[in-house]
Amino acid sequence: MSEQPLPIQDVNILGTTLLTSPGDLKRELPLTDDLAHSVYDSRETSKNILSGEDRRLIAIVGPCSIHNPKSAIEYAERLAPIAAEVNDRIVVVMRVYFEKPRTTVGWKGLINDPHLNDTFDMPTGLKLAREILLAVNATGLPAATEMLEPITPQYIADLITLASIGARTTESPTHRQMASGLSMPVGFKNSTEGSLEVAINAMQAARAGHTFLGINNDGKTCMMNTRGNNMGHLILRGGRQGPNYDADSLATASRLLNEANLPPRFVVDCSHANSNKDYAKQSIAWNDVIAQRAAGNDTIVGLMLESNLKAGKQSLGANPEELQEGVSITDGCIDIDETAELLQSAHAALAATTSSVS
Numbered sequence: 001m002s003e004q005p006l007p008i009q010d011v012n013i014l015g016t017t018l019l020t021s022p023g024d025l026k027r028e029l030p031l032t033d034d035l036a037h038s039v040y041d042s043r044e045t046s047k048n049i050l051s052g053e054d055r056r057l058i059a060i061v062g063p064c065s066i067h068n069p070k071s072a073i074e075y076a077e078r079l080a081p082i083a084a085e086v087n088d089r090i091v092v093v094m095r096v097y098f099e100k101p102r103t104t105v106g107w108k109g110l111i112n113d114p115h116l117n118d119t120f121d122m123p124t125g126l127k128l129a130r131e132i133l134l135a136v137n138a139t140g141l142p143a144a145t146e147m148l149e150p151i152t153p154q155y156i157a158d159l160i161t162l163a164s165i166g167a168r169t170t171e172s173p174t175h176r177q178m179a180s181g182l183s184m185p186v187g188f189k190n191s192t193e194g195s196l197e198v199a200i201n202a203m204q205a206a207r208a209g210h211t212f213l214g215i216n217n218d219g220k221t222c223m224m225n226t227r228g229n230n231m232g233h234l235i236l237r238g239g240r241q242g243p244n245y246d247a248d249s250l251a252t253a254s255r256l257l258n259e260a261n262l263p264p265r266f267v268v269d270c271s272h273a274n275s276n277k278d279y280a281k282q283s284i285a286w287n288d289v290i291a292q293r294a295a296g297n298d299t300i301v302g303l304m305l306e307s308n309l310k311a312g313k314q315s316l317g318a319n320p321e322e323l324q325e326g327v328s329i330t331d332g333c334i335d336i337d338e339t340a341e342l343l344q345s346a347h348a349a350l351a352a353t354t355s356s357v358s
Helices: 022-028 033-051 069-086 122-138 153-159 173-181 196-207 247-259 279-294 336-351
Strands: 057-062 090-095 143-146 162-165 186-189 211-215 221-225 232-236 266-269 300-308
Touching (some): 022 122, 022 153, 033 057, 033 090, 033 122, 033 153, 033 300, 057 336, 069 090, 069 122, 069 336, 090 300, 090 336, 122 153, 173 196, 173 211, 186 196, 196 247, 232 247, 247 266, 279 300, 300 336
Parallel strands (some): 057 090, 090 143, 143 162, 162 186, 186 232, 232 266
Antiparallel strands (some): 211 221
């Protein structure tokens, strides 16, 4: 009589579900030639701004997280004409964030749980993410997102102009390696504690080539050999001690980047700790940073805002159908009208200076 095998593998795994390969999803929802050229051009523009060759600012604005495809596309359609209006001074990129790192537990984003009900229908989530990105890019807006799961980029990265690594994952070797192989500029946020060194170390690590495990376009596990990504940049988002967008903090960031032999240019996130986690105070940080840039501080090359169709946030309850459209279910956001006002006032302030575009 044979003995039962010892329970030493998959003890806590309840089950597995096969996913379509990245290649199959791209064939189902293809990137057209026109959109491919648009993504390429917007990446080149972003690189030129980050390097200082293009004198415009990048403004990364949009929902804290995408949970409603209809609202996300409506937001893009309303943001696009505003972006065109300010484009000679400000290049607007829409935040299209599908993955949410959680401090403990909570909704993990549209890709992970698209039905908002803990059914974790990731095949649908990946398809929705790609559909939304195609629609956003079709409006003429470039897209930015946070790369959280190392597998996700194979499904959506061809539609992304700017990527970011969040404050909770900037110290992760996995995310630094992933960033080294991404095809677009990658922003590294300072840690939740406020440490800039963590993000600067990440930038240095991502500039090097790495070899690590991943998947290819056919969905097969493989060794990924990367060239290294020299378009990493620092994102200042404040920390436990408070905001870090004031002149002294920016001077410190510039000095640390110089000491690390990295370009002394960065993006300021006006939300999170830089607004003391109060979405309504994002404008305070925004206006302060714009004033510093207008006064000649060229180390500032970009800003971030959390913005949605409507202001505020709402809790994700037991019935997702009761959610109000256009209101965030994660961090609070300003509304699209205030976003337009901030972009237009920033454009006026920058136009009043001697700055010129490339």
